[in-house]
Amino acid sequence: AQSVTQPDIHITVSEGASLELRCNYSYGATPYLFWYVQSPGQGLQLLLKYFSGDTLVQGIKGFEAEFKRSQSSFNLRKPSVHWSDAAEYFCAVGPPDSSYKLIFGSGTRLLVRP
């Protein structure tokens, strides 16, 4: 079955510290991979996506993610977290045809300590 697992429900980091949010997926073929951010009461904003090529992808707001095929993972990282990064983060996978029929993980809520 196709699924996305985000094992961390909550993560708390201090402002200025580094961040890594984990994402593992189960999919028949190599899917397209996405990270979205959702602030309270807001819709989803795309941070970055991986379709093919370089397995380290850069996104907006200083985020990056690395695709590791052998581990079926697509972890999100940021070297220095800002208080404004506090939000819910969702990993998603979709079929490799850019149709965007996405399967989302259950999300990781990021809290930032001042």
Next chain:
Amino acid sequence: ETGVTQSPTHLIKTRGQQVTLRCSSQSGHNTVSWYQQALGQGPQFIFQYYREEENGRGNFPPRFSGLQFPNYSSELNVNALELDDSALYLCASTRRGYSGLDSYNEQFFGPGTRLTVL
């Protein structure tokens, strides 16, 4: 600003009623998808419409139906509402983007409609 709007922002219905949620996107957005996001969960794919035809459906019963119109607007209809239908409903529209000689699809989410079923 994604250019995707949804109405209403909030809605309260009672069990057994019917509801219509609306989504409007910009010219050139040929595909629209609808997602249900229950509290504390990630969004779940309901269905997708391309050029006014259903183009894929998730694990949702037939009482969830949709329409897409030529003016880039769409509707999600839910009949016989159940308490578990309480959720944030997101629409996402897709347009073709271009970068040099490459083309790709870009998807934009609306802010959602919060539906509460009592």
